[in-house]
Amino acid sequence: MILLDRVTKTYSRRGPALDRISLHVEPKEFVLIVGPSGAGKSTLFKLLTREEKPTSGKIIVGGIDYDRLHDKDIPLLRRKIGVVFQDFKLLLNKTVGENVAFALEIAGIPTNEIKHTVPKVLDVVGLKGKDKNYPLELSGGERQRVAIARAIVRQPKILIADEPTGNLDPKHAWDVITVLEKINRFGTTVLLTTHNQEIVNKLRRRVVTINDGKIVSDRAAGQYRG
């Protein structure tokens, strides 16, 4: 589902942020990417969403070879991957319902279908009846669940979440993780970056540890000591 082959990303005047990383993620896997701040987790995330191009190496996601990707196809790629960010990245001028609907609107989904789908997805993330609220009227955990609803509404095969619990208290963090596990059970491959030890250790999923831009360990049902 996700394949990285000796991927390096170097920013000018600094050492490589990612150094010859190779990673293979199977369909329907739930993978945690862990490591201290500055280890290269966010860089990996940006390479997968094609916000940035690798300096060298090969990336294939969902059968799409990034080397053969034209600029005009980047929006299409981004619609195929569900993304969740630490800072939620919600459109504050739009209601919860509109934020989720936006992901479908840009794909040209007919309005009737959007009206039918959005409440269902809000129900999945536990936000039934909040569709008319604006993001700033919600708690942090609720906002993150709106972001997850927006990411999964198109039923992507892959969901990548960059520190989705980073700004949340433990209770809300667990709410978010529970939703992600649920989505994974439905068959979506989930890639989650975090440095929250408690979450990693309780989840008992595959853990890939990155430090100084290199993969230092890759264990099934792994543990992490941050």
Added chain:
Amino acid sequence: MKNNEHRFITLERIIKNGVISFGRNIWIAIAAIAMMAITLTILLFAIVANATFDHTIDDITSHIDVSVYLKDEVTEQQRNDFIGQLREIDNVKDVEFISKEQALKTYRQQNAENQDLLAAISETDNPLPATVVIKPVNPNKLNSIKIFLDKAATKELQSDPTSYSGDRKAAIDKITSATRFFQQAGIVGIIVFIVISMLIIFNTIRMAIFNRRDELVIMRLLGATPGYIRGPFVVETMLYGAVAATISLIVVSSLFAIASSTLEASSLGLLDINYSSRFFKNNLWLILTTQITVGILIGAASSAFATRRYLKLHR
């Protein structure tokens, strides 16, 4: 078919989102519209002032003419030949003949209250010469007329020197060179003003979009195409332009309405307020459509340009 339908849905959503966004960002909209309205108003005033000034200049130059005084013994035949030849000169717009009798009549009307002056002239002893008044097309180029009038054959017919010579010629020259300067200055002024207005409006919209750059970046990360992201912003700023243009027209027309009803003295130096008001009324539809089109176009172009830097797909 499917493709067309998709396009239609997209267009519909872009317009709808633009209008909704206009309402939800009403304070940014008000600030930008106010700025645009002020700029468009000043520009509109400058254009009307320029037109008025042109009118004043036309008015002055249309009063510049060349008077040729004929000897009493010139026959009707000679006179008609002379006028015919004059009409053939390129720079001659019109030739008018004033007979001795008409000249006397005009003189009497002009001096109706001065008995001494009236007594000095009687019909039997009329010292006023018959006059041929030449209206030039371009008062700056009287040379062709002068060459013709200075020919020996035409000199023969004239009782007195042609009236453009001497002091009046110098005055005419001064007026014409001044008008040329003012016309050119007017055009340069308008161009400078248009450029400044564009920059102000562009910058206002740029600021409005800078305030909402996060929105653009988020939409991009979710996989919206640049066109789909930019569209609603363009629609929104087109609305700014249309509203600002309408406000500026309302302001200007009410100012003219007030000015023409309160200002008794209708002329401020070289600017004839009545003419400005008339010009504005006569060209209202042209001004209205131009102003709104310009407002919409500047709005659209500015936002299309200002959103560019936030829509780069990757680094």
